[in-house]
Amino acid sequence: MQCRPALWMSALLLYITGIVAGSAQVQAPRVVHQNGRYALTVDGAPFLILGAQINNSSSWPATMPDVWPVIDGMHANTVEAPVYWEQMEPQPGQFDFSTVDMLVNQSRAHHVHLVLLWFGTWKNGEMHYAPEWIKTDPAHYPRMIDERGEPIQVLSANAPANLDADRRAFSALMHHLAEIDASTHTVLMVQVENESGAIGAVRDHSAAANREFAEQVPQTLVDALHKQPGTWQQVFGPDADETFQAWSVARYINAVATAGKAQFNIPMYCNVWIQYPRGYQIRGHLLPGFDYPSGGAVQTMIPVWKAAAPAIDILGPDVYSADREVEKEVLSTYRRSDNALWIPETGLGDAFAPELFYALGMGAIGFSPFGADQTSWTLKPGQLPEAHAANYALLGPMDRVIAQANYAGELKTAVEEAGKPEETLDFGRWQALVGFGFPQRDGEEHAPGTEHHAGRALVAQLGPDEFLATGIDARVTFMLAPGTSGHMQILKAQQGTYDGTTWKPMRILNGDQTDRGLNFRDVPQIVQIHLATY
Numbered sequence: 001m002q003c004r005p006a007l008w009m010s011a012l013l014l015y016i017t018g019i020v021a022g023s024a025q026v027q028a029p030r031v032v033h034q035n036g037r038y039a040l041t042v043d044g045a046p047f048l049i050l051g052a053q054i055n056n057s058s059s060w061p062a063t064m065p066d067v068w069p070v071i072d073g074m075h076a077n078t079v080e081a082p083v084y085w086e087q088m089e090p091q092p093g094q095f096d097f098s099t100v101d102m103l104v105n106q107s108r109a110h111h112v113h114l115v116l117l118w119f120g121t122w123k124n125g126e127m128h129y130a131p132e133w134i135k136t137d138p139a140h141y142p143r144m145i146d147e148r149g150e151p152i153q154v155l156s157a158n159a160p161a162n163l164d165a166d167r168r169a170f171s172a173l174m175h176h177l178a179e180i181d182a183s184t185h186t187v188l189m190v191q192v193e194n195e196s197g198a199i200g201a202v203r204d205h206s207a208a209a210n211r212e213f214a215e216q217v218p219q220t221l222v223d224a225l226h227k228q229p230g231t232w233q234q235v236f237g238p239d240a241d242e243t244f245q246a247w248s249v250a251r252y253i254n255a256v257a258t259a260g261k262a263q264f265n266i267p268m269y270c271n272v273w274i275q276y277p278r279g280y281q282i283r284g285h286l287l288p289g290f291d292y293p294s295g296g297a298v299q300t301m302i303p304v305w306k307a308a309a310p311a312i313d314i315l316g317p318d319v320y321s322a323d324r325e326v327e328k329e330v331l332s333t334y335r336r337s338d339n340a341l342w343i344p345e346t347g348l349g350d351a352f353a354p355e356l357f358y359a360l361g362m363g364a365i366g367f368s369p370f371g372a373d374q375t376s377w378t379l380k381p382g383q384l385p386e387a388h389a390a391n392y393a394l395l396g397p398m399d400r401v402i403a404q405a406n407y408a409g410e411l412k413t414a415v416e417e418a419g420k421p422e423e424t425l426d427f428g429r430w431q432a433l434v435g436f437g438f439p440q441r442d443g444e445e446h447a448p449g450t451e452h453h454a455g456r457a458l459v460a461q462l463g464p465d466e467f468l469a470t471g472i473d474a475r476v477t478f479m480l481a482p483g484t485s486g487h488m489q490i491l492k493a494q495q496g497t498y499d500g501t502t503w504k505p506m507r508i509l510n511g512d513q514t515d516r517g518l519n520f521r522d523v524p525q526i527v528q529i530h531l532a533t534y
Contacts, residue, residue: 027043028182029047031365037407038365039404040188042188046400046403046406047188048365049078049113049115050392050395050399051078051367052070052078053368053370053372054079054373055370055373055378059082063373064102066373067372067373070372070373071372075393075396076392077112078112078114079112079372080117080368081114081116082117082118083116083117083173084099085120085121092165095172095176104177108186113185113186114186116187116191119193120169121162121166121196121252122154123195124199124273125200125273126199141161142155142161142162142208144200144201144209145206153199153200156204156206158204158208158212159208167256170192170256173260175264177190188266189314190266190267192253192257195271195272195293195296197249198289198293202242203241209248213244225304246308250308250309253312254310261311267314269312269342270305271344272297272315274299274317274319276291276292306338314339314340317330318370320347322349322351324417331364340364341362342366343355343367346367346368347369348371350386350388351454352369353391356388356395356456357391357415357456361413361415363406391472394470395470397499400501402460410461411460412425412426412427414456414457416455417453422436426481429464430479430481431479432476433476433478433517434459434474434475435447435474435517436474436475437450438475440519455472459476462528466528467531468526468528469526469527470520470526472520473521475517475519480533487534489534490514490530492530493514494508494527494528495509496527503528505528
């Protein structure tokens with residue numbers, strides 16, 4: 001009898017511990033979807049990544065002081081930073097997590113979230129960040145063999161020893177993250193490899209790879225693509241080499257990600273060096289293995305990757321074209337019913353800033369320009385990416401509100417294009433006419449546009465007759481949709497800001513501030529407007 005109180009207390013503590021652990025697990029970052037739309041949830045609610053990726057060689061104590069002025073100056077809420085396999089495992093089985101700890105601790109100190117980039121087997125289609133003990137032992141850790149029988153600077157995805165080594169290292173990384181971040185959720189996602197695939201060959205021609213290539217296509221892929229059985233050559237014809245390489249790389253990365261998730265189950269994604277349209281290549285045409293890494297999750301290989309790598313939550317395109325049509329085409333391709341739209345890399349220049357609004361209009365969970373540090377590789381000391389910073393200063397205070405509206409399907413955006421200074425956003429009973437550029441004078445037929453076609457606007461429906469509007473170099477005018485009876489009137493237009501998801505009104509707008517629409521120039525401004533009819 002004397003033991004019963006102690007046993008009861010032990011049982012109670014175990015019960016409470018289980019509740020806390022279960023709560024932490026439920027609240028961990030997740031990629032969720034409903035009605036064909038996606039959200040990244042953080043602490044149980046949709047979160048919009050306003051990210052900034054640092055340069056490849058900037059995750060070092062000596063260079064991080066050049067990172068934080070840009071992250072802070074951009075108003076980013078998330079930093080993307082690499083973890084280097086060669087630094088983390090300098091000798092087989094000996095792990096050094098000092099860089100990981102530094103990144104997590106400094107991110108917390110600067111009040112931002114962190115996306116870790118695993119630079120393991122692949123970086124830009126090659127093996128740049130593999131440890132020296134792998135680079136110097138090709139007999140045990142085989143490289144790909146090209147069509148001429150020559151080895152190239154790419155580890156073979158068909159070699160079990162390579163997979164075992166990467167999988168062991170990545171598992172150790174994720175185990176360590178579970179120890180230091182399971183309850184804090186500083187780390188939102190992990191990128192598994194970087195722009196994977198092969199530069200230098202279309203597929204691996206090693207003896208092991210050739211044996212696999214001569215075999216039947218796995219039934220899983222045949223069924224997923226609705227193909228007839230056969231060898232790779234029989235099933236895929238002229239695309240057989242690239243498809244085989246995509247299957248091999250995706251299967252390899254799926255095994256790495258699966259092992260990592262067994263240690264710490266948070267979202268994992270792969271970024272993609274995409275296929276650019278004809279004319280963007282020096283050669284004038286698309287050559288897998290030369291114009292882009294063969295085997296990566298490029299536009300034409302997305303179905304193969306979805307079949308081979310179910311442990312990868314997102315395939316995210318790296319978009320380095322500021323051509324509006326190219327941007328829209330690429331974003332539309334990766335926005336799929338089975339894939340959340342996430343742009344892990346894009347250009348740092350001002351011309352790329354409007355792309356964020358295209359992405360948001362397509363339901364993106366986040367966006368991140370590359371090269372955000374003052375190491376002089378992309379930015380010099382004192383420099384900031386001004387247009388991206390303006391975007392984030394505008395959207396940052398309401399990032400949770402935007403994420404929720406996007407997940408609910410209540411958000412629309414407009415982006416200025418050459419020869420298109422106006423756009424109408426349709427919300428059923430109501431419409432929002434967006435005109436770009438100033439001055440927009442009374443009596444003029446159209447908005448004047450901007451010099452660099454950089455205007456952008458965002459409108460979210462908060463209720464049947466209530467909207468949130470904001471933008472840069474844009475005027476938003478609300479009206480009743482054609483065929484709707486009655487006359488429009490503004491009951492109230494409030495300028496304000498958000499504290500989390502709580503609206504904090506600053507002043508009521510009227511007169512010149514509403515008679516000529518809601519005007520958004522280059523100063524961050526958010527307006528909630530309540531409409532009615534009479």
